[in-house]
Amino acid sequence: MRLENKVALLTGIGQGMGRATARLFAQEGAKTALSARGEDRLNETASQIESLGGTAIVVPGDLSERSAVDSIVKDVVDKFGKIDVLYAAAGGNFDPTRILDDIDQAFWDSTVSNTMNSLYNLAQAVQPVMRDNGGGSIVTVAASFNVRQAGNVSYGAAKSAIIGMSQNLAGELYSDNIRVNTIAAGLFRGKLPDGKVVNAEVNLARTGYPQDIANAALFFASDESGWVTGQTLAVDGGVDVGTRGLWDHER
Numbered sequence: 703m704r705l706e707n708k709v710a711l712l713t714g715i716g717q718g719m720g721r722a723t724a725r726l727f728a729q730e731g732a733k734t735a736l737s738a739r740g741e742d743r744l745n746e747t748a749s750q751i752e753s754l755g756g757t758a759i760v761v762p763g764d765l766s767e768r769s770a771v772d773s774i775v776k777d778v779v780d781k782f783g784k785i786d787v788l789y790a791a792a793g794g795n796f797d798p799t800r801i802l803d804d805i806d807q808a809f810w811d812s813t814v815s816n817t818m819n820s821l822y823n824l825a826q827a828v829q830p831v832m833r834d835n836g837g838g839s840i841v842t843v844a845a846s847f848n849v850r851q852a853g854n855v856s857y858g859a860a861k862s863a864i865i866g867m868s869q870n871l872a873g874e875l876y877s878d879n880i881r882v883n884t885i886a887a888g889l890f891r892g893k894l895p896d897g898k899v900v901n902a903e904v905n906l907a908r909t910g911y912p913q914d915i916a917n918a919a920l921f922f923a924s925d926e927s928g929w930v931t932g933q934t935l936a937v938d939g940g941v942d943v944g945t946r947g948l949w950d951h952e953r
Contacts, residue, residue, distance in 0.1 A: 703731030704924040709782040711775070713737045713765055713824060714792030714843070718894065719887065721747045722912035723789055723919045726899040728756030730920060732787065735778040737761045754898065765792045765820035768827075775827040784835045787923040788828050791843035792820035793860065800854040810856045817860035818867070825871055829878065837879030841922045842868045843915070846886040846938040848948045865934055872932030881931040883922045887915055888938025889952050906939050909951040 710732040712724045720738070728734045728751040736744045741762040748758035761777050763770035778785055795813040821842060832838030844850075844864040851858060865884055872882040890910025892902060902911035918937045921927050936942050939951075 703729075704920060704926065705787070706731035708732045708786040708923070709735070709778065709784050710787035710789060710923065711735045711737065711761075711778050711785050711828070712789040712791075713774075713820065714790065715744060715747060716740070717743060717746075719843070719890065719912040719915035720789075720791050721750075722894050722899055722916040723791075724758070725751055725754070725756075725894075726913065726916040726920055727787070727789075727923065728758060729754065729899055730924075732923075733757045733782050735759050735761050735774075735782070735785075737763060737765065737774050738792070739764055750896075765823060766815040768823045771820075771823040771827045775824075775831060779831055785828055785831050786835070786838050788824060788832075788838070788840045789843075789919055789923070790821050790824050790840065793817040793843070793864075795857050795860075796845075796849070796853045797857070798852050798854065802855055805854060805856050813856035813860050818863050821864060821867055825867075829875060829880065832880050833878040838881070839923050839927070840868075840871065840875075840880060840882040841919050842882065842884045843919075844868075844884050844886050844934070846888045846936045847942050848938070849886075849888055852948055868934070869932050876931065881922070881927065883927065883930060883932070884934040885915060885918050885922070886934050886936040886938070886942075888936065888941055889948060890914065891952055906945070907951070908939070910937070910939060 744760040751758040845861040892911035894912045
């Protein structure tokens with residue numbers, strides 16, 4: 703198994719790509735800790751993992767608050783002894799209908815706080831844990847160029863910042879043997895099937911599925927990417943290189 707004996711803290715976990723990633727990590731042998739604000743969904747994901755023989759704990763909290771993040775990281779280390787992988791996917795406010803005039807200060811602050819502040823807090827909190835354990839992998843989730851452009855000003859700014867922050871972190875954390883890589887997610891409207899996580903159809907002319915993102919995250923989390931850092935991988939069916947329009951399979 704590709705993550706055997708590893709501990710993964712997965713943050714920003716919802717019902718889609720985060721749930722798929724958590725289930726796949728557990729399926730590949732990782733002990734998983736699941737964090738987000740919505741405890742009910744976290745419990746659902748943990749139950750799914752445990753029903754398939756995996757290990758999961760729930761550590762809910764507001765990732766934009768440093769004290770909450772410190773508590774989450776401490777709980778995971780107390781339970782499992784270490785953190786090898788951080789999957790950082792907190793964000794939100796993708797709303798293509800909003801123009802600049804529709805974005806008030808509260809919407810802007812919420813987008814920046816949930817997306818950028820969460821990664822800032824998490825990176826600072828896990829760095830010493832990973833360093834003392836000999837290294838680790840941080841996997842961040844941004845958005846592909848076309849998704850950023852289709853969103854709104856605050857969403858595009860925050861997701862672009864994730865790419866920039868990750869590249870800077872890759873340079874700074876290099877000496878600690880901590881890899882930092884980013885998934886630039888395209889649009890995905892496919893549903894995650896029940897049971898074992900399996901690959902989606904091998905066909906570019908379709909919508910995205912949560913397991914498409916999960917597979918990319920698995921590569922970055924595993925030792926297979928042991929010589930890869932500072933990279934951004936677009937998982938978008940080729941939209942960013944002009945193969946088709948962003949919404950062609952999403953209507």
